[in-house]
Amino acid sequence: MAEEKSLNFLEEIVEADLKSGKYTSIATRFPPEPNGYLHLGHAKSICLNFGLALKYGGKTNLRFDDTNPVTEETEYVESIKGDVKWLGFQWAEELYASDYFPQLYEFAVLLIKKGLAYVDDSTSEEMAAQKGTPTQPGKNSPYRTRTIEENLTLFADMKAGKYPDGSKVLRAKIDMTHTNMLMRDPVIYRIKHAHHHRTGDAWCIYPMYDFAHGQSDSIEKITHSICTLEFVPHRELYNWCIDNLEIYPSRQYEFARLNMTYTMMSKRKLLQLVNEKHVTGWDDPRMPTLSGVRRRGYTPEAIRDFCDRIGVAKRDNLIDISLLEFCVREHLNKVAARRMVVFDPLKVVITNYPEGKTEIMNSENYPEDHSNVREMPFGRELYIEREDFMEVPVKKYFRLSPGQMVRLKSGFIIKCDDFVKDANGNVTELRCSYIPESRSGSDTSGINVKGVIHWVNAEKAVPVEVRLYDRLFNVEDMGALDDDFRNHLNPDSLKVLPTVYAEPEILNAKSGEHFQFLRMGYFCLDMDSTTGKLIFNRTSTLRDMWAKEVKK
Numbered sequence: 001m002a003e004e005k006s007l008n009f010l011e012e013i014v015e016a017d018l019k020s021g022k023y024t025s026i027a028t029r030f031p032p033e034p035n036g037y038l039h040l041g042h043a044k045s046i047c048l049n050f051g052l053a054l055k056y057g058g059k060t061n062l063r064f065d066d067t068n069p070v071t072e073e074t075e076y077v078e079s080i081k082g083d084v085k086w087l088g089f090q091w092a093e094e095l096y097a098s099d100y101f102p103q104l105y106e107f108a109v110l111l112i113k114k115g116l117a118y119v120d121d122s123t124s125e126e127m128a129a130q131k132g133t134p135t136q137p138g139k140n141s142p143y144r145t146r147t148i149e150e151n152l153t154l155f156a157d158m159k160a161g162k163y164p165d166g167s168k169v170l171r172a173k174i175d176m177t178h179t180n181m182l183m184r185d186p187v188i189y190r191i192k193h194a195h196h197h198r199t200g201d202a203w204c205i206y207p208m209y210d211f212a213h214g215q216s217d218s219i220e221k222i223t224h225s226i227c228t229l230e231f232v233p234h235r236e237l238y239n240w241c242i243d244n245l246e247i248y249p250s251r252q253y254e255f256a257r258l259n260m261t262y263t264m265m266s267k268r269k270l271l272q273l274v275n276e277k278h279v280t281g282w283d284d285p286r287m288p289t290l291s292g293v294r295r296r297g298y299t300p301e302a303i304r305d306f307c308d309r310i311g312v313a314k315r316d317n318l319i320d321i322s323l324l325e326f327c328v329r330e331h332l333n334k335v336a337a338r339r340m341v342v343f344d345p346l347k348v349v350i351t352n353y354p355e356g357k358t359e360i361m362n363s364e365n366y367p368e369d370h371s372n373v374r375e376m377p378f379g380r381e382l383y384i385e386r387e388d389f390m391e392v393p394v395k396k397y398f399r400l401s402p403g404q405m406v407r408l409k410s411g412f413i414i415k416c417d418d419f420v421k422d423a424n425g426n427v428t429e430l431r432c433s434y435i436p437e438s439r440s441g442s443d444t445s446g447i448n449v450k451g452v453i454h455w456v457n458a459e460k461a462v463p464v465e466v467r468l469y470d471r472l473f474n475v476e477d478m479g480a481l482d483d484d485f486r487n488h489l490n491p492d493s494l495k496v497l498p499t500v501y502a503e504p505e506i507l508n509a510k511s512g513e514h515f516q517f518l519r520m521g522y523f524c525l526d527m528d529s530t531t532g533k534l535i536f537n538r539t540s541t542l543r544d545m546w547a548k549e550v551k552k
């Protein structure tokens, strides 16, 4: 395989395993717990898991890790499937850990029969006391010596619903003095009389994560089970279960989770933002969820590019959010159709242009493609941005000021002859003249002007709303906070401009299309739009505004 980039450590492992003949093809899985919407951290895991299988010829399963009945919902399952597809990946099989409940139960029975698991009646406080500390060994539970027969009966009775929540657990019998605390007789089954989103009331005992994940991998013959670094201490238990059950030897590999500046990436905390209405929902365009960034106008191509650029690390780090924004701009610059929209209108009257006349100008949708054009009506009354006029121009100001000329993009060169002020001294109107020979595309005027500005026809312009988003938090390293994250919400993360003036072509905007409003940023149609009122989300500014702030 011709490589430009060096391999990441996971690719190295996979290549070595294929080369040694350990595997002939690989299998990975993406295992979300359906207790929230996917975020950009999950995108990294998705790109890794699916990316490896695509690169080395293998398969990736989508497995819902739904062993906790209390927090999981079908709504989340649907959104997760939609998000994975949107990112551009197709799973081999859609599977649910809950489908393995009967098999996992049999695995637990097998451990009991091997003398490797026991039913414990200790309270959680008693168990915590038995556990010891990282520097002190634990103590055996008084129930550890129960006979196999007794354990089999008690476990069957737990399953049959004879005991209340929390009264008994099943524990693996490993070693209460083990240096790895997770190996000190971990709980592997607990009683929970709760309704499950798929199995309903069929079960009142549920396996713990450590007794479900590795076994699920094994059942699916996953070769490389990739997870985040916090699972490093779990690896020993993962292997212990597989080895003692003598099942397919899936193996776990850990990588650093994605942390990003100004961003909080935890489903639990994101849920809190939603519930407490700091945002309008999981898909609020300021959220780092995939549904949020999609609504904001980020593209799957940009997110995949970002995941590719950040690579795979073995140590936790903090990725600058401006890299993501850079990837978004890179892609949108290629695919976004250009439109002209005036945010802060100043009226321009072209005094030498015939009253009532409208003339169609052609404007390129994409700067590189001169044949792909749209029509823009030119007329006697236009709007330009207020900041494109200065009564007393500063040095190097190449836009309009008294006596100065500017080119209207895809229009004509105009000259400012005069301006009108209201009683408060605010400029309300510019009186300009245009150069008829300077029409864009057939300019014979011979006049060179330095400034080019955007404009719309005042009479034909379409009023639309724009929503300008900024970072949701104003703290760089959210992971280092020692107080409540709600103290650090950026109060200016959303600014609504209820009326800006767009060229008429905007009426054809469709959901999912990307636009560059010339000089103003990248935008997309928001789903709150109605036929009478179009709403646009700012996906990103054209440049890194934060970088500019820093340099000032």
Ligand code: ATP
Pocket (backbone or CB within 6 Å): 030, 031, 032, 033, 034, 040, 041, 042, 044, 045, 226, 227, 228, 256, 257, 258, 259, 265, 266, 267, 268
């Ligand atoms: P959260 O803490 O946000 O709830 P989680 O790890 O509990 O995340 P899961 O649904 O269990 O969420 O995660 C599914 C997969 O995505 C796991 O393999 C997990 O390791 C991975 N993942 C979750 N967050 C990140 C992240 N920030 N970066 C990379 N991978 C992640």
Ligand code: MG
Pocket (backbone or CB within 6 Å): 033
């Ligand atoms: Mg989790």
